[in-house]
Amino acid sequence: MTRERLYLFDTTLRDGAQTTGVDFSLEDKRLIIRTLDELGLDYIEGGYPGANVTDTELFSAEQKLDSATFTAFGMTKRAGRSVSNDPGFQATLQAKAGAVCLVAKAWDYHVRVALGISNEENLEGVAQSVEAVVKSGREAPGGAGREAMIDCEHFFDGYKGNRAYALAVASAAYKAGARWVVLCDTNGGTLPHEITEIVADVARLVPGTHLGIHTHNDTENAVANTLAAVRAGARQIQGTLNGLGERCGNANLTSIIPTLLLKSEFADRFETQVTPARLRRLTHASRVLDEILNRAPNRQAPYVGEAAFATKAGIHASAILKEPATYEHVPPESVGNQRRVLVSDQAGKSNLVHELERLGIAAGKDDARVAELLEAVKSREAIGYAYEGADASFELLARRMLGEVPQYFTVDSFRVMVEKRHNALGKLVTVSEATVRVFVDGSDEPLWSVAEGNGPVNALDQALRKDLGRYQSHIKDVELVDYKVRILTAGTEAVTRVLVESRDKGTGERWFTVGVSANIVDASFEALIDSITYKLLRAGAKVG
Numbered sequence: 144m145t146r147e148r149l150y151l152f153d154t155t156l157r158d159g160a161q162t163t164g165v166d167f168s169l170e171d172k173r174l175i176i177r178t179l180d181e182l183g184l185d186y187i188e189g190g191y192p193g194a195n196v197t198d199t200e201l202f203s204a205e206q207k208l209d210s211a212t213f214t215a216f217g218m219t220k221r222a223g224r225s226v227s228n229d230p231g232f233q234a235t236l237q238a239k240a241g242a243v244c245l246v247a248k249a250w251d252y253h254v255r256v257a258l259g260i261s262n263e264e265n266l267e268g269v270a271q272s273v274e275a276v277v278k279s280g281r282e283a284p285g286g287a288g289r290e291a292m293i294d295c296e297h298f299f300d301g302y303k304g305n306r307a308y309a310l311a312v313a314s315a316a317y318k319a320g321a322r323w324v325v326l327c328d329t330n331g332g333t334l335p336h337e338i339t340e341i342v343a344d345v346a347r348l349v350p351g352t353h354l355g356i357h358t359h360n361d362t363e364n365a366v367a368n369t370l371a372a373v374r375a376g377a378r379q380i381q382g383t384l385n386g387l388g389e390r391c392g393n394a395n396l397t398s399i400i401p402t403l404l405l406k407s408e409f410a411d412r413f414e415t416q417v418t419p420a421r422l423r424r425l426t427h428a429s430r431v432l433d434e435i436l437n438r439a440p441n442r443q444a445p446y447v448g449e450a451a452f453a454t455k456a457g458i459h460a461s462a463i464l465k466e467p468a469t470y471e472h473v474p475p476e477s478v479g480n481q482r483r484v485l486v487s488d489q490a491g492k493s494n495l496v497h498e499l500e501r502l503g504i505a506a507g508k509d510d511a512r513v514a515e516l517l518e519a520v521k522s523r524e525a526i527g528y529a530y531e532g533a534d535a536s537f538e539l540l541a542r543r544m545l546g547e548v549p550q551y552f553t554v555d556s557f558r559v560m561v562e563k564r565h566n567a568l569g570k571l572v573t574v575s576e577a578t579v580r581v582f583v584d585g586s587d588e589p590l591w592s593v594a595e596g597n598g599p600v601n602a603l604d605q606a607l608r609k610d611l612g613r614y615q616s617h618i619k620d621v622e623l624v625d626y627k628v629r630i631l632t633a634g635t636e637a638v639t640r641v642l643v644e645s646r647d648k649g650t651g652e653r654w655f656t657v658g659v660s661a662n663i664v665d666a667s668f669e670a671l672i673d674s675i676t677y678k679l680l681r682a683g684a685k686v687g
Contacts, residue, residue, distance in 0.1 A: 152186040152381040159387030183417035193234030202238035215240035219272035242290035250301030273319035290322040299333040331361030335371040346376035355379030365394040426479035453483040533657035535677040549686040577602035583612040617682040620649040643670040
């Protein structure tokens with residue numbers, strides 16, 4: 144049976160860039176464009192030419208893409224001006240892009256308040272703008288057509304307030320030649336049952352093959368609303384990678400795409416440009432964006448999160464290792480992710496054996512070492528360690544019990560001083576200084592390192608990594624990217640657990656280590672030592 148085509152439109156670089164704290168450089172945008180193109184998106188919206196230097200430069204040259212159509216964003220022409228006499232609109236037309244997506248007011252309330260024009264003037268502006276985009280494509284060298292799209296802003300609120308006018312805006316765009324008329328839930332307050340009813344109504348006027356959906360996540364329904372719109376007739380889906388977007392974010396393409404391909408309700412009816420092979424790049428694409436934003440990936444993210452296919456309970460682990468479908472709704476490898484069976488005080492031997500196998504350590508359930516390791520994990524967790532969130536420390540613990548971790552270095556002593564003093568400018572500042580004494584490879588001569596930091600842990604981290612002799616080249620790109628402290632018992636003698644996340648800037652690899660002590664600095668330093676040791680082990684550093 145012939146399946147209907149769905150078209151995927153990514154607006155990470157434009158609508159996603161509205162996220163608080165997000166600011167893409169030109170090279171960031173180019174990398175994300177390549178990543179999205181490899182994934183198989185149909186349209187990649189690069190930004191708003193003329194709005195800033197970065198976007199203007201991005202649209203000054205053709206983007207060589209394999210699958211996607213590079214798309215420029217802009218506004219319909221300004222009221223009271225002709226198409227040719229609107230500099231902002233002309234900048235959009237001049238962009239090197241195969242498609243142009245224009246935003247138009249679809250709520251008569253906004254037409255009156257924001258634009259200050261009549262409803263009829265707004266309809267004329269929409270039609271003239273769409274016609275100008277289509278014409279610009281015909282006049283280009285080769286005469287290739289340029290796709291015009293209209294994002295009907297506040298469409299659902301507008302529909303509820305004045306159904307006839309919202310429909311008139313959509314109809315005007317379609318009749319003027321818009322390839323896609325996109326219905327936007329700009330405020331993010333519409334619910335799935337409303338989306339279904341309204342999209343189905345619009346589809347009687349604008350064919351579904353020309354109808355798109357753009358939702359925001361203010362009620363945690365953006366993905367559900369998007370899927371509801373597809374059921375009701377929409378055939379273009381707009382969203383962002385990892386759900387990036389202002390306020391609560393946009394519809395998350397990282398969740399929508401695998402749902403379309405892996406759930407029979409959609410996979411049997413529809414097809415996209417994303418093939419099963421491309422889908423296996425999804426987790427990688429998600430992580431690329433997080434790396435660019437310099438933020439930790441969402442471990443609980445559906446499909447692509449580190450915990451998306453993680454199992455903790457022993458009985459679940461036993462079942463999932465016998466038959467993965469018992470606790471996995473899709474195979475993790477189908478989206479480029481992997482199964483994780485967590486090791487904790489709730490774990491059984493099945494968890495442990497699976498994790499050892501994942502690490503390349505051969506051991507059966509009847510192996511005496513497995514029982515010893517399980518007891519070690521449970522006894523250490525009883526005093527505060529937590530290995531389910533510190534996989535690097537667990538691997539070191541397991542390999543140490545098997546004698547597989549070389550003694551790269553030993554810390555003979557360390558000291559940290561925190562001093563509040565006046566600097567050269569007479570300003571009162573707090574300074575942390577750490578001294579670490581290390582023996583490398585069993586040498587009789589210690590290495591002394593001194594470093595300052597913005598706190599005692601940062602100073603210790605800097606000092607430890609300042610000079611490890613022959614191992615220095617292996618750790619030059621290692622940095623501490625996250626640091627979490629939890630007080631496990633009350634009182635001034637409380638036991639403290641520290642979880643450290645480290646990253647290799649060269650490879651992008653991240654790992655977690657844990658330390659426990661009544662002294663927060665001691666716990667932190669234990670986690671830091673594990674972090675460096677793990678990196679040396681992974682790098683294959685040789686002793687002697």
